[in-house]
Amino acid sequence: MNVTRPGKAPVEDPQGSLYASHQKVYPRSVKGTVRQVKWAVLWLLLALYYLVPWLRWDRGAGVPDQAVLVDLSHGRLFFLWFEIWPQEVYFLTGVLVLGAIGLFAVTSLFGRVWCGFTCPQTVWTDLFMWIERRIEGDRNARIKLDQGAHDGAWWKKKALKHAAWLGIAMATGGAWIMYFNDAPTVTLDVLTGQASLTVYGFFALFTATTYILAGAAREQVCTYMCPWPRFQGAMLDENSVVVTYRGWRGEPRGKPEAAHGDCVACQACVHVCPTGIDIRDGQQMECIGCGLCVDACDDIMDRLGRPRGLVAFETLKSLAASQAATAGMPPGEARFTAGMAARKPQKVIRPRTLIYSGILVAVTALMLGAWLLRPTLTLHVERDRAPLFVQLSDGGIRNGYTVRITNKTRGQNTQLILVLEGPQGLQMLVQEAPLDALGRPILAARDDGISQWRTLVTAPPTLRLPENTPVTFRLIDAEGRSIAARGSSFLGPRP
Amino acid sequence: MPTKIEKDHISGQETTGHEWDGLKELNTPLPKWWLYTFYATILFSLVWVILYPAFPIQGWTGLTGWTARGALPAQLEAERARTEPMLARVREAGLQGTADDPELRAFALAGGRIGFANNCAGCHGAGGQGAPGGFPNLADDDWLFGGTLEDIHHTIAHGVRAGESDQERGIPMPAFLAMGMLTPAEIADTAEFVLSFTGRATDEAAAQRGAEHYEINCSSCHGPAGEGMREQGAPALNNQIWLYGGDRQSIIRSIAYSRAGVMPSWQGRLDPAMVTMITVYVHALGGGE
Known part of the structure; x- marks a missing residue:
């Protein structure tokens, strides 16, 4: 492939200069099939971006009812039916991997359709150019305007254009923060000056980037900043x-x-x-x-x-x-x-596309499996590190544990019984837990959160245990079914 | 300035004019705005150096005079303001109220853990496991001054034998050899008798002789059967927990020269809410009483 730099070498730059002045591009308007497809894609994507935060989704009381929301303060990501905890960020990573491989596959088949039709840089630049044409006219009129005197008409057109651009940029920055906050609330907060500095900061940041990247930088983003053109070859x-x-x-x-x-x-x-x-x-x-x-x-x-x-x-x-x-x-x-x-049909099935689709299928299957098999209730047991064990006044040995239940469900029965599996004679005491009829501790895991209990396990002096005895904590329901289990160890002095 | 600029006949591009052992570089000009952005970052760093103490000269504080240490009081104040509502609730609820309210209890356990690590762990160890030489283990079931919430709170608030509060815990134990109250042989006999509480005496006659000395000198505090006495902070001698070691030599040394642990009074040193929170935390370590 023959790679050249954009445009022609600017005439005003002296020979041998290592720095090139920017040559402004004045694209002319065009009509046709491709342009129609591009318009359709553009309006669809813009509508998605601006409107999705307003989509409501009933999840029950006390839970955000926004369909797509990254709730940073509560550590939850809501996407339609899906709800992801911070430790499950690998699902997001998986989606990004799918996106990357999908991009590779599409590129190997249809070239840079991502760049030309769907990339935000292209979509917003296209939108900004459309505004520019409505206000300043088409290619020749714009060249004439820029070369002509900076008279009243010039100022009027330029001011109108930049105002319109800024308006779109603000809407874009405004929509961005709605993905991280409840859309109606944050809109009202921003308008009434009640929003936090962070919200205003990101609002300003994305307004500025939209305005600069789509208004001024344009094709230079693709040529100089974006890594994708560099390796899409x-x-x-x-x-x-x-x-x-x-x-x-x-x-x-x-x-x-x-x-x-x-x-x-x-x-x-x-x-x-x-x-x-x-x-x-x-x-x-x-x-x-x-x-x-x-x-x-x-x-x-x-x-x-x-x-x-x-x-x-x-x-x-x-x-x-x-x-x-x-x-x-x-x-x-x-x-x-x-x-x-002499033209030849495209060869669609080739090692490259087979490998890309193979990875796509494999990653999709892996993600789907991981999602479907994802436990909604997990038990963690953290043994005290200091002290490793405690000798009691009667000579018995006691170990302390923190028992933690992570419950990712809402409104389900989570009254579970904790049992200890280990040598006969070990006694377990769960602080602050009520007991059932058999004297076993009942742990009520709270909805959509992590609950923890301090648990003490005691070996009476008559029970002679080795230095390290494996034990298992198990959660069972009222019918005795095992819900979750976690192994740990019971430590004591060297016998 | 490069002088030998040539046109590359394959790409049609000019070279930069530089040559390294026959290798030439094609000139792919950088956009000027990129260069200006670089200059802007240099300018930014200059302004930064002038405004902030970013230059390695002793005493250079920058025009703003900002320091991390100077910014600390404001941050601490903000942090205090943030936690104050909960601390006020702890003060209001009192000891039992804090321990009974699930929300306050969770707050007290978390805050007490930090308070314990900052103020208590130096002697009592992280997790309250104690240390040899008289620093009691707070995670076991043997309490010198009592293990209820009230007892623990009183001990923390008023201290032990530190002379800082008239309600402090503990009275001193006499040094029976140093003060000439018992002879070395009598002390050895007494130690033998003390060992018999836990079934470890080996010389029946000596233990018999020691019983008499124990009765006269020790039982008023440690109890006739070595059960200890919490009013004085006299440890129980009939269980497996020995603050200063339970072997014969350690016991003899304890009788001869006395032992007395000291802990400062934390009332006045710490916020009342913090004393409450540390109490709840310590009580939860080993289950308290």
């Missing part, structure tokens, strides 16, 4: 669908005459490009694969009465096949027919 191969210029059909460029190819050098593909590159230079790191040049070129081909697809989504293998079939042929219908006939 490893996911792509000659069987991935990418945006290509069919040079075999377009060259040599020029006026639409017999001696020239289909490319009329109209620059339409360059003018619509949001990153300011020329797709005819081949595959480039800066190309985000949005396909707007496809729409632009199709429009020109329609006007010239030529078939569409001079710039098209195609695999590099197919492109090379057409190239080879038309090598040395002069421009004309014969070359076009030969090139189109």
